[in-house]
Amino acid sequence: xxxxxxxxxxxxxxxxxIASRVGFNGLxxxxxxxxxxxSKSGLFAHFRSKEALQLETLERGRERFTDLVIRPTLSAPxxxxxxxxxxxxxxxxxxxxxxxxxxxxxxxxxYDDQPGPMRxxxxxxQQDWADFIATVAGTAVSEGHFRADLDLQQFTxxxxxxxYAYHHxxxxxxxxxxxxxxxxxxxxxxxxxxx
Amino acid sequence: xxxxxxxxxxxxxxxxxIASRVGFNGLxxxxxxxxxxxSKSGLFAHFRSKEALQLETLERGRERFTDLVIRPTLSAPxxxxxxxxxxxxxxxxxxxxxxxxxxxxxxxxxYDDQPGPMRxxxxxxQQDWADFIATVAGTAVSEGHFRADLDLQQFTxxxxxxxYAYHHxxxxxxxxxxxxxxxxxxxxxxxxxxx
DNA sequence: GACAGAAAAGCACGATCGTACGATTCTGGT
DNA sequence: ACCAGAATCGTACGATCGTGCTTTTCTGTC
Numbered sequence: 001x002x003x004x005x006x007x008x009x010x011x012x013x014x015x016x017x018i019a020s021r022v023g024f025n026g027l028x029x030x031x032x033x034x035x036x037x038x039s040k041s042g043l044f045a046h047f048r049s050k051e052a053l054q055l056e057t058l059e060r061g062r063e064r065f066t067d068l069v070i071r072p073t074l075s076a077p078x079x080x081x082x083x084x085x086x087x088x089x090x091x092x093x094x095x096x097x098x099x100x101x102x103x104x105x106x107x108x109x110x111y112d113d114q115p116g117p118m119r120x121x122x123x124x125x126q127q128d129w130a131d132f133i134a135t136v137a138g139t140a141v142s143e144g145h146f147r148a149d150l151d152l153q154q155f156t157x158x159x160x161x162x163x164y165a166y167h168h169x170x171x172x173x174x175x176x177x178x179x180x181x182x183x184x185x186x187x188x189x190x191x192x193x194x195x
Numbered sequence: 196x197x198x199x200x201x202x203x204x205x206x207x208x209x210x211x212x213i214a215s216r217v218g219f220n221g222l223x224x225x226x227x228x229x230x231x232x233x234s235k236s237g238l239f240a241h242f243r244s245k246e247a248l249q250l251e252t253l254e255r256g257r258e259r260f261t262d263l264v265i266r267p268t269l270s271a272p273x274x275x276x277x278x279x280x281x282x283x284x285x286x287x288x289x290x291x292x293x294x295x296x297x298x299x300x301x302x303x304x305x306y307d308d309q310p311g312p313m314r315x316x317x318x319x320x321q322q323d324w325a326d327f328i329a330t331v332a333g334t335a336v337s338e339g340h341f342r343a344d345l346d347l348q349q350f351t352x353x354x355x356x357x358x359y360a361y362h363h364x365x366x367x368x369x370x371x372x373x374x375x376x377x378x379x380x381x382x383x384x385x386x387x388x389x390x
Numbered sequence: 391g392a393c394a395g396a397a398a399a400g401c402a403c404g405a406t407c408g409t410a411c412g413a414t415t416c417t418g419g420t
Numbered sequence: 421a422c423c424a425g426a427a428t429c430g431t432a433c434g435a436t437c438g439t440g441c442t443t444t445t446c447t448g449t450c
Contacts, residue, residue: 002417002426003416003417003418003426004426004427004428007427007428023220025220025221026220028407029407029408029409030406030407030408038428038429039428040408041409041410041429041431042428042429044409049408049409050409099308101307101308105304106304108367109300109362109367110304110305112362112367113217113294113295113296119367123367126367127368130368153376154376154380158356158360158383160363161356161357161360162353162356163356164359164360164362164363167304167307168303168355168359169355171307172303172314172318172321173321173322173325177348181348181352182352185352185353185356192387197397198396198446198447198448199396199397223436223437223438224437225437225438233398233399234398234399234400235439236398236399236400236401236439237398237399237400239439239440240399244438244439245437
């Protein structure tokens with residue numbers, strides 16, 4: 001890998017961390033340069049606009065997400081166990097991978113009313129994520145763990161609600177019960193979906 | 196009411212709307228001045244710092260929230276009907292009251308990792324809100340609509356998850372099924388809580 | 391209708407924002 | 421070891437940020 005590519009990745013890794021804490025607009029070029037020990041212009045040369053930086057930061061987040069959530073989920077056995085793995089992987093991602101919690105939660109709320117490439121990219125990501133959850137839940141149906149008439153979109157909707165609720169409860173309220181409440185809610189959802 | 200007080204309220208009403216779309220940091224004094232037809236310094240004189248403006252904007256949001264959600268809920272009959280009213284009032288608030296959806300959703304995610312007075316104020320608001328939900332659910336228990344052993348915190352957690360899921364589904368994804376999915380999820384939760 | 395105090399505007403400041411461009415330093419292939 | 425091109429830096433720009441200070445305009449009271 002070339003030198004430029006290496007530093008670019010280092011920059012983006014730092015950027016993902018910052019964006020998770022202060023959002024994609026709070027992510028500023030000068031500050032990112034300082035925290036990576038580069039000059040503003042040297043850093044800027046890697047991207048050619050702030051928007052490009054934001055988009056590439058999002059993309060870098062997606063890569064990490066794939067490694068930490070998608071991959072482990074797919075290597076778990078099909079069915080309800082895979083659903084559990086999905087959820088637990090996400091919890092690890094949200095809690096341990098980034099200092100400021102899931103970047104997609106932050107980005108989604110930040111851009112949900114601001115049209116543009118960032119919003120579009122976020123929407124694509126989140127639709128893929130929702131499809132993925134639905135597909136995983138589908139394996140639990142075909143394995144006979146979940147009801148055959150389970151509405152997969154409905155299941156996905158509720159599950160995503162739990163993720164947001166956990167983010168809110170753990171990160172804003174710092175509720176020590178957050179994890180317990182989340183897992184209990186998951187069990188409730190799994191039971192309600194069981195065959 | 197004095198002239199100053201009147202314009203201040205007009206400013207804050209505008210500010211709440213802007214903050215709901217672009218967040219409390221995206222809310223900028225110059226832009227707020229322009230959209231209210233005032234000079235920057237004339238507007239600034241009402242608050243004495245940006246942070247004070249943000250805090251007062253949040254407070255103004257809370258007042259509106261009280262009028263549109265808390266009050267209607269309390270005037271509904273105790274029990275499950277009051278729970279339903281709470282949820283429907285919130286849906287109206289989220290959908291129709293502000294151009295950018297619930298300001299507290301936006302603020303919560305924006306400040307969950309940034310210590311300071313804004314975060315503190317948000318936490319207080321959200322704790323009050325959670326307590327309120329739990330209390331309302333409690334009336335459904337004492338009216339015999341909900342199970343006596345229902346964990347009110349757990350119920351609140353799940354319900355808030357639905358609200359976040361709706362925000363995400365309706366506002367970012369613009370899913371036309373968002374409202375149906377949300378109401379169906381509510382019914383599921385009510386059934387699971389029923390006596 | 392005059393007058394005191396409140397409200398709003400005008401103007402300026404230092405800081406930081408995103409971006410441009412030319413100069414410098416470094417890297418990798420020969 | 422040299423050299424072309426990549427990578428990085430220095431510096432500067434116009435715009436906008438939050439905030440202060442002074443001046444003008446408006447309001448409400450006698």
